[in-house]
Amino acid sequence: MTAGGECVSSSEIRVALPHHLRTLAKIEGAEVRLEVAAPVTVQRILDALELRYPMLAGTIREHGTGKRRAYMRIFACEEDWSHEPMDAALPEAVAAGREPLLILGAIAGGWESQ
Amino acid sequence: MSSVRVLVGTRKGAFILNSDGKRNDWTVSGPFFAGWEIYHLKGSTVDPNRLYASQSSSWSGQVVQRSDDGGVTWNPVGNKFAYAGVPGTHQWYDGTPHPWEFKRVWHMEPSLTDADTVYAGVEDAALFKSSDGGATWEELKGLREHGTGPHWQPGAGGLCLHTVILDPSNAKRMYIAISAAGAFRTDDGGETWKPINKGLVSKYIPDPMAEVGHCVHHVAMNPSRPDVLFMQKHWDVMRSDNAGDSWHEVSGNLPTDFGFVIDVHAHEPETVFVVPIKSDAEHFVPEGKLRVFRSKTGGNEWEALEKGLPQKDCYVNVLRDAMAVDSLEKCGVYFGTSGGQVYASADAGDNWAPIVRDLPGVLSVEVQTLK
Numbered sequence: 088m089t090a091g092g093e094c095v096s097s098s099e100i101r102v103a104l105p106h107h108l109r110t111l112a113k114i115e116g117a118e119v120r121l122e123v124a125a126p127v128t129v130q131r132i133l134d135a136l137e138l139r140y141p142m143l144a145g146t147i148r149e150h151g152t153g154k155r156r157a158y159m160r161i162f163a164c165e166e167d168w169s170h171e172p173m174d175a176a177l178p179e180a181v182a183a184g185r186e187p188l189l190i191l192g193a194i195a196g197g198w199e200s201q
Numbered sequence: 202m203s204s205v206r207v208l209v210g211t212r213k214g215a216f217i218l219n220s221d222g223k224r225n226d227w228t229v230s231g232p233f234f235a236g237w238e239i240y241h242l243k244g245s246t247v248d249p250n251r252l253y254a255s256q257s258s259s260w261s262g263q264v265v266q267r268s269d270d271g272g273v274t275w276n277p278v279g280n281k282f283a284y285a286g287v288p289g290t291h292q293w294y295d296g297t298p299h300p301w302e303f304k305r306v307w308h309m310e311p312s313l314t315d316a317d318t319v320y321a322g323v324e325d326a327a328l329f330k331s332s333d334g335g336a337t338w339e340e341l342k343g344l345r346e347h348g349t350g351p352h353w354q355p356g357a358g359g360l361c362l363h364t365v366i367l368d369p370s371n372a373k374r375m376y377i378a379i380s381a382a383g384a385f386r387t388d389d390g391g392e393t394w395k396p397i398n399k400g401l402v403s404k405y406i407p408d409p410m411a412e413v414g415h416c417v418h419h420v421a422m423n424p425s426r427p428d429v430l431f432m433q434k435h436w437d438v439m440r441s442d443n444a445g446d447s448w449h450e451v452s453g454n455l456p457t458d459f460g461f462v463i464d465v466h467a468h469e470p471e472t473v474f475v476v477p478i479k480s481d482a483e484h485f486v487p488e489g490k491l492r493v494f495r496s497k498t499g500g501n502e503w504e505a506l507e508k509g510l511p512q513k514d515c516y517v518n519v520l521r522d523a524m525a526v527d528s529l530e531k532c533g534v535y536f537g538t539s540g541g542q543v544y545a546s547a548d549a550g551d552n553w554a555p556i557v558r559d560l561p562g563v564l565s566v567e568v569q570t571l572k
Contacts, residue, residue, distance in 0.1 A: 107236055107261060111277060142277035146261040150281045158260040192260040 097124040101187035102132060108147070108190070112140040118187055127182035129161055130173040147190060148173075162189040205527050206271065206569040207535055208252065209543055210239035213561035215254055217272045220556070224533055224547040227556045233275060234266065241522055241565040243309050244271075248316035249569050253335060255306035255321070263305050265321075267335050278335035282306070282323055285342035291325065292354040301325045301345070308522060310365035314372065322362035326353060326379040328391065341391035344377065349396060349413040356380035356416045356435075363521055364420050368427045376430065376445060381416035384432065386445050397445030401434060418461045419521040423470035431473050431500070433463040433521070438475055440500050451500020456487050461521040462536065466549060467528040471499040474526075474534055474550060476519040484539075485516035493536070495550050509553035510544060517542070522565035529570055537563025 102119045104112075121135040130153075137144045144150065147159050153173070155161065161168045164178045164186050180186040203222040209215065214232030233239075234256045242254035254266040254275070263282065266275045288301035304324040312318035317334040327345045329338040344362075353360060361380055368374035373390045376397075383398040396412050406414045416435035423429065432439040432448065436459050439448040452458035457477045466472035473496045479487040486492065491510040494503040517538035527533035534550050537543045541560040546553045 105260075107258065110235070111261075111264060142264070142280075145263065145280045149262070151283055156260065156262060 097122050098127065098182060099123075099184050100127055100132060100181060101184055102136060103187045103189045105190065105192045107192070108143060111146065112143055114140070120184075123182075125182065126176040128174050128176060129168060129171070129188070132177075132188055133173075158193040158195055160191045160193050162191065203529055204571045205529070205533065206244070206249075206571055207525075207543065207545075207556070208242045208244065208272070208565075208567040208569070209537055209557075209560065209563060210241050210254070210522075210565035211537075211541070211561040211563050212238055215239040215242055215256075216557070216560055218543065218556055222529055224527075224529075224545060227545075229557050230272070233272070234264075237264070238305075239564065240305060241308050241567075242266075243311060243567045244569045245311040245316040245319075246313055247311070249571055251311070251316040251334075253309040253311060253319050255309055257305040263303070265306065265309075265335050279331065279337050282321070282327075282329055282338050283340070284327060284345065285340045288345070290351055291360060292352060294355060296354075298351070301327070303327075304359060307361045307363045308365055310367060313367050313369055320365050320367075320375075322365050322377060324359045324361035325355075326360045326362040326382060328362055328365065328377055330391065341387075343387070343392050344385060344394045347385070347394050347396070349382070352413060353379065353382040354414065364417070366420060366422050366430075368422075369424045370427050374427075374444070376420060376422070378417040378420050378432075380418065381435075382413045383415040384417050384420060384445055397441070398448070399446065400441075400448035400450075401439065402437070403435065405435075419463050421464045421473070423465040423467070426470045429470060429499075431463050431465060433460050433475060435459065435481060438463065438500060451496070453496070453501030453503055455494055455503050460519075462519050462524040464524045464526055464534070466534075467526045467532040468530075469497070469532075469549075472497050472549065473500060474524065475503075476524070476536065478518060484518045486518075489514050489516060491515045491517060491538070491544075493534070493546075493550055493553075506546075506550040506553070508551065509546075520564055522567075523563050525566050525568040527568045527570045533568070535566050535568055537566045539563065 207218040214235040216231035237256045240255045245251040250271040252268040256264040290298035293299035306321045308322040310320040321329040328341045364378035366376040378384045385394045401415045418433045428444045430441045438452045440451045460478045490512045493506040517540040524536040532549045534546045539562045542558040545556045
């Protein structure tokens with residue numbers, strides 16, 4: 088229930104993070120479980136993730152613009168959601184916690200000359 | 202008894218090397234932040250257990266780590282580096298305007314008087330300051346907004362602010378260097394800045410004696426003589442005796458005056474160390490020999506130091522932040538290579554030995570002399 092009396096359902100969703108971000112946030116296990124209010128979107132999931140793990144702010148989406156970092160990829164139910172709007176509703180299987188939202192580092196990027 | 206802690210940033214993590222004051226036997230701990238690029242880590246002189254580390258990757262961006270126990274444990278602190286106001290443009294490689302975009306922190310410089318205050322030199326070039334132990338960062342915008350900013354152009358490694366030197370005799374004075382804009386000095390604590398590039402000559406830019414545009418690779422100072430600066434420019438080793446107001450070349454008899462790293466002896470301010478690199482096209486030591494060159498005359502007359510260093514089939518590079526000196530009675534000198542070796546000399550360069558030899562490519566080396 089919100090302060091205005093509106094009913095908002097929430098569910099426990101699952102997020103799988105890449106190794107380096109699990110290490111950075113000192114997360115044990117392969118997945119994080121988060122309470123996210125409906126409609127479940129990438130933006131809401133990242134908001135909840137960064138609230139619990141503030142050190143992840145800026146590592147998946149950029150500070151300031153909020154854009155997905157170029158070499159981070161997002162998958163839901165075996166579909167690439169990287170280029171979908173951040174506020175698009177995710178598949179029901181992710182929203183219900185039956186499938187995890189996968190956040191991956193692209194097989195690209197990497198070394199730059201110092 | 203004194204001891205020494207060497208902080209090593211590499212392409213795939215950080216390492217900490219410890220020894221007693223004899224500097225014969227070393228322990229290696231790490232990797233810390235395994236898999237991440239650690240451009241630089243440095244300890245506070247006010248509280249030697251306070252360390253700051255710049256951790257980054259092309260995938261996940263910038264993270265800043267802080268340790269309060271000498272590097273045993275670490276915690277991420279603030280990583281929001283927002284340019285002040287509308288950042289505008291600098292020049293791109295082709296001379297077209299390009300918006301300022303934050304990419305990473307190249308250098309962390311803790312304050313000489315307050316362990317919670319630390320400066321960060323970043324790419325695209327700007328200087329940030331934290332007064333709360335790294336939790337929040339504020340740009341010292343007077344540098345980037347210096348009138349020449351739109352004319353700054355990146356070097357091969359990016360438009361990076363890689364050198365920050367604090368004047369121990371004057372809390373308001375600070376030096377920075379940017380590839381490829383040049384060196385700058387503030388005399389008012391970072392509010393305003395002036396280019397200090399008079400005397401630099403760079404044949405690869407349209408006006409070889411321009412006010413800005415020089416690819417300064419590194420600058421070093423002995424704290425006992427803060428007005429005397431030594432510079433390794435893209436090509437040329439330079440010296441200033443007036444806090445950067447003017448420079449003159451001291452490359453002298455070096456086999457090549459291209460290089461990245463330069464440092465000054467802890468107790469002998471006229472003793473300078475460089476590692477010449479073959480050329481800007483071939484970033485490795487000349488003739489397959491890893492040699493540190495030392496001048497005891499403040500430049501011009503250089504001697505090769507090779508005892509204990511590989512003198513055959515060696516093709517490594519030594520990057521700009523990868524040399525440091527300790528302040529023990531017999532000054533120790535340390536440097537790391539692109540091949541993952543860290544070499545140390547406990548006698549100011551006369552004799553060398555690897556203290557670790559198979560790390561990922563070394564990006565930075567700093568030393569703490571602990572009492």
